[in-house]
Amino acid sequence: MSTETIHVLKDLNFTEYEAKAYLALLEKSPLSGYAISLSSGVPRSKIYEVLAGLVDRGEVMMSHENPVLYSPLPPNELIALRKRKAEVSFDVAEKALEHYSFVSLNRGNIWNISGNEAVVSRAKEVIKHAKERILLEIWKEDAEEIKEELREAHDRGVEILIVSYGEIDFDFGQMYPHDASEEITKEYGGRWIILSADDREVLAGIVSLGENSRAAWTTHPSLVMPITEVIIHDLYIHEMLKEHREILEQSFGPHLIDLRKRFNVGPSGYSIAAKLGLTT
Template sequence: MKETILETLKNLNFTEYEAKAYLTLLEDSPLTGYAVAKNSGVPRSKIYEVLENLTIRGDILVSPGNTPQYTPVPAKELIKNRRKKAEENFELAEKSLAEFERSENDRGNIWNIMGRSEILDKVKDCIVSAKKRILLEIWKEEFEELESELRHAAKRGVTVTIITYGKIVSDFANVYHHYMGDKITEEYGGRWIVISGDDSEVVAGIVSLSEDSRAAWTMHVGLVMPITEFVIHDLYLMEIMEKHRELLEESFGKNLVNLRKKFSIHPDFKKHYVK
């Protein structure tokens, strides 16, 4: 009978010595550590380590004093605690595995998002989940709707770096004002948004078409890498223009217009992504 109970306790994550000590205390308590060792057969060199582990886990109680004495948590309470802990572990495992499975699936997919509000909602999700860095290209109109989430991210210790089109003032982010400002809206025929969270998730798309706005969200490395690097290279350009604008415009025209014309396929030298 006793051997069966010892095996049962082992199945509840007791070591052999812990099981013997607990069962001894169930039979007779309170006992000193010396008495537990003597009655259980646990070596005296190990008994206090065993009793400390049981105490920390909440399986036994200890009365302070010159000679501490130990008493067990009642068997019903022990089983109740173990069942509660097991259920918590199962719930945690279920949630964690589901999130892992979803995350792994997301890494291989590219999701289409329709509608300006829906796009901004997904950008907010990206901001909330970021832990290290947010890179963002944005116009003032969209920034105002995302400012609260971005501020909270910065308070969590996330580095927020923004390339803005139009005047944006921020006391929590590194802000780079694009050298063309609002003029670029006219050339491109609309506003876009690009966000990279922790170099592992991106949302990129057009947000100036109301319900017809569209964007892509993905964790696919084949898009995350080039889109993130696109933003980083724009940051390089902002730094270079800040320090050497006069020299660059002498070579390539105001706002580098000659470069933009060189790589345009349209006679009016404007972009025609938005029809």
């Protein structure tokens, strides 16, 4: 028996003695406990205790004769058995720990997420745990990365409202195309995500800078409330433009561009995007 195979079994939570006994049985079976001890190198004083543990777990079978003989569960059946047990254990643990999913978070902390991959991964986790409502502002290309998680949330009854930059053609959820998508993309030279789940957890940040992407994730009420309100505010604007576009554009230009220009440049003359280093 190879040392490498013993290590593989130890990674499956076999003890070294259990791994040696099981492998000895794979090489030749059925065998008595005494014969297994001789072929595996497991001390005689330990072999019956080791075999009893394997039998209890259903990984070795024993006969009811004298002497008792042992035979191993075939490797494919052993792996299938371990997988089933692991899945059951994960399900039980998930249900047992669900109560602590938000309690365990320090509500006084704001967590920094670095890198596009990590930001997207955190967005997926936030979506997976949503139970009532998801509010989301996102660009089309980034929405594709979390599409399946959003679909699963929709299928379990979560309301999904998306303010979309670019045309997102999902066959679920409610879409609210942002009227100035192209202008905003040009102004900032980058893309962001704003995500609110159940009005109690938010993720907000830049997703278009690769490894330099940054986002903040928190359940702190003092940030959850205003960040959620940002999305709701854009939903208001969408509905007002839908009903009164002509009047509003007479006052503020196409897509309210004059209104954006009025507030997108600070006293120093630099745009917000330039201050953030998002433009060249």
